[in-house]
Amino acid sequence: MLSSDQMNAIKQSAPLLKAEGTKLVTVFYQNMIRQHPELLNQFNKTNLMNGSQPEALAATLYQAALYIERLEELLPAVKQIAHKHVSVMVKKEQYPIVGYHLIEAMKEVFGLTEEDETLAAWKAAYDIIANIFITIEAEMMEENLKQKGGWADVKPFVIKKKKQESPSLTSFYLVPEDESELPIYETGQYITVQADMPGEAYVCSRQYSLSDQYHPSYYRITVKRDGHVSTFLHDDMEEGDILQVSMPQGMFCLQGDIKQPVYLISAGSGVTPMIGLVKTAAHQNLPFTMIHADRIEDVTAFEKEFERVLALSPHGRIILCNEQFEASGKGELVEKVASRIDRSFLQSVIGEGEGQFYLCGSPAFTQEMIYILKAIGIPEQNIHFEVFGGQSMKEIEVV
Ligand SMILES: Cc1cc2nc3c(=O)[nH]c(=O)nc-3n(C[C@H](O)[C@H](O)[C@H](O)COP(=O)(O)OP(=O)(O)OC[C@H]3O[C@@H](n4cnc5c(N)ncnc54)[C@H](O)[C@@H]3O)c2cc1C
Numbered sequence: 229m230l231s232s233d234q235m236n237a238i239k240q241s242a243p244l245l246k247a248e249g250t251k252l253v254t255v256f257y258q259n260m261i262r263q264h265p266e267l268l269n270q271f272n273k274t275n276l277m278n279g280s281q282p283e284a285l286a287a288t289l290y291q292a293a294l295y296i297e298r299l300e301e302l303l304p305a306v307k308q309i310a311h312k313h314v315s316v317m318v319k320k321e322q323y324p325i326v327g328y329h330l331i332e333a334m335k336e337v338f339g340l341t342e343e344d345e346t347l348a349a350w351k352a353a354y355d356i357i358a359n360i361f362i363t364i365e366a367e368m369m370e371e372n373l374k375q376k377g378g379w380a381d382v383k384p385f386v387i388k389k390k391k392q393e394s395p396s397l398t399s400f401y402l403v404p405e406d407e408s409e410l411p412i413y414e415t416g417q418y419i420t421v422q423a424d425m426p427g428e429a430y431v432c433s434r435q436y437s438l439s440d441q442y443h444p445s446y447y448r449i450t451v452k453r454d455g456h457v458s459t460f461l462h463d464d465m466e467e468g469d470i471l472q473v474s475m476p477q478g479m480f481c482l483q484g485d486i487k488q489p490v491y492l493i494s495a496g497s498g499v500t501p502m503i504g505l506v507k508t509a510a511h512q513n514l515p516f517t518m519i520h521a522d523r524i525e526d527v528t529a530f531e532k533e534f535e536r537v538l539a540l541s542p543h544g545r546i547i548l549c550n551e552q553f554e555a556s557g558k559g560e561l562v563e564k565v566a567s568r569i570d571r572s573f574l575q576s577v578i579g580e581g582e583g584q585f586y587l588c589g590s591p592a593f594t595q596e597m598i599y600i601l602k603a604i605g606i607p608e609q610n611i612h613f614e615v616f617g618g619q620s621m622k623e624i625e626v627v
């Protein structure tokens with residue numbers, strides 16, 4: 229329990245964290261990784277280098293400072309981070325390492341000393357926050373193990389089938405090497421895949437959404453050729469090869485208790501969780517509208533699969549968008565619109581806009597969609613999103 233003086237000290241450091249938080253956590257990560265390079269097995273080096281991971285941590289510390297007297301209000305955000313932590317196999321023994329380097333970085337960047345009350349307050353606050361994460365993550369891991377076929381950390385999966393869906397999208401059908409039945413997951417969830425790449429001292433971990441509904445014998449992921457690991461998966465991983473895979477995690481799932489129309493809006497590889505989600509919405513007889521934009525050569529990758537969904541769904545619409553379509557029109561059932569997903573297009577499709585909105589894509593795309601939806605009057609609590617890439621401070625502030 230923090231004393232009221234400690235709470236005040238933390239609250240007073242909020243403006244400093246807002247202004248200098250990214251600098252603080254950049255120093256923190258540099259020092260921590262230098263002393264514990266083995267953490268690169270878990271962290272995505274690109275997210276560390278492009279600053280999105282430092283920004284995500286800085287945003288969380290800033291929020292913690294603002295909400296220090298009512299941390300329970302941050303629980304949804306904490307749960308989302310905890311899902312990521314479980315997926316990348318964060319252990320409770322690692323919290324003191326992070327705590328130590330965070331406090332050392334506060335000394336270095338903010339000029340605090342061991343005698344400062346603010347530093348003592350942050351040490352105490354870190355322990356409280358770390359314990360909240362540790363408790364929630366332990367519950368999630370226990371839940372995973374309780375499921376039939378559940379496992380801890382990663383286990384080997386064989387690439388049973390590799391299917392090119394479009395010039396830059398490839399699906400991988402992953403089957404457990406021990407051929408056990410897979411535990412049930414919710415559509416919209418993701419797995420962590422560890423790639424053991426030649427020339428790399430550590431495994432490279434990346435998250436991939438499950439791109440179909442539950443099947444007891446395989447996971448399907450669909451990977452867009454984009455950089456280091458995805459190119460390796462496309463070019464070097466073949467049928468019969470092994471990948472280490474975590475259990476599914478994540479909260480980007482249909483709000484099961486709300487029977488409202490479902491709007492799924494995605495761009496690029498953001499289509500992947502939407503494929504499972506649109507099938508789930510159809511299965512639950514929820515009216516749905518899916519809108520997806522991608523490069524012209526990729527946008528129709530799943531058109532046949534979508535046609536099959538629509539054939540069984542009288543209240544469903546699936547709209548593929550690309551400005552280079554020669555004209556707007558219909559395939560059999562899937563609609564094609566020669567437009568980008570902008571405000572006037574969204575407004576024409578959404579109308580009054582009652583429903584739950586699910587967004588997935590790059591940080592820039594997601595942020596733009598959130599901005600538009602809020603501008604046309606969609607309540608914040610009806611907007612749900614998954615960002616492919618580190619979650620930056622800006623997005624957390626928008627929602
Ligand atoms: C919850 C979640 C689910 C996801 N689901 C999917 C999915 O279903 N399918 C999918 O394809 N992806 C998905 N992703 C993204 C995926 O995890 C990887 O981030 C993606 O495959 C890119 O990884 P990479 O190693 O290939 O690229 P990286 O090498 O990590 O590069 C990522 C991006 O940064 C750019 N970049 C790298 N270095 C630099 C630099 N120095 N300067 C400028 N730009 C640079 C690259 O060009 C690339 O666009 C998901 C991410 C999350 C968090």
Ligand code: HEM
Nearest residue numbers: 270271272275284285288309312316318322323326358619
């Ligand atoms: C109280 C302490 C901590 C806080 C506030 C925190 C915060 C965060 C946040 C905000 C994210 C981004 C989540 C997302 O992308 O959705 C994240 C991801 C992550 N965290 Fe933590 N974290 C803490 C402790 C730890 C510890 C102890 C470890 C252990 C090494 C760790 C390792 C990771 C990793 C590997 C990721 C994934 C990053 C990536 O995309 O590469 N974190 N954390």
